[in-house]
Amino acid sequence: MSGTGDGEEEYRGPVTVVVDGAEVFVDAHLAGHFDPLTGTYRWVGRLAPAPEVSARFAAGRRAVLLRTPDGHEGRGELLEADLWGGHRVRGSGRPPFAVPELRADEL
Incomplete structure (x- = not known):
């Protein structure tokens, strides 16, 4: 995991995808950020x-x-699906990768 330099955290590596009760193991590239306007x-x-x-x-x-x-x-x-046959994914709330903890004085 490493930040991209623009306030986003990212993860590249293996994930377990649980969809419709089935577990599938794939590689993923995920990125996220805190949205101060929505608080999520x-x-x-x-x-x-x-x-x-x-x-x-x-x-x-x-x-x-x-x-x-x-x-x-x-x-x-x-x-x-994208052009290469993989799928995009999105979410809000707790991400499936570690993010640094922010102190109240950093918000």
Whole structure:
């Protein structure tokens, strides 16, 4: 995990995708930031191609849970496939990767 230099945190690596009760292991690139206007943390990303994920998306399944190897979890929404056959994903609230803790005087 490393920041991109513009206030975003990011994660690149393996994730467990839980969609419609099935666990699928894929690589992901996720990034997020705290949105001070809404008071929530928003995150987005891309999942590597996985036929199991694509099949569930085609069946209308959109709710997804992502889990990183260090135990962080985030609930989100599975989005359309990209040109390479992977799927985009987005969520708000707790992200599926570690983020630095902010002190009240840093907000």
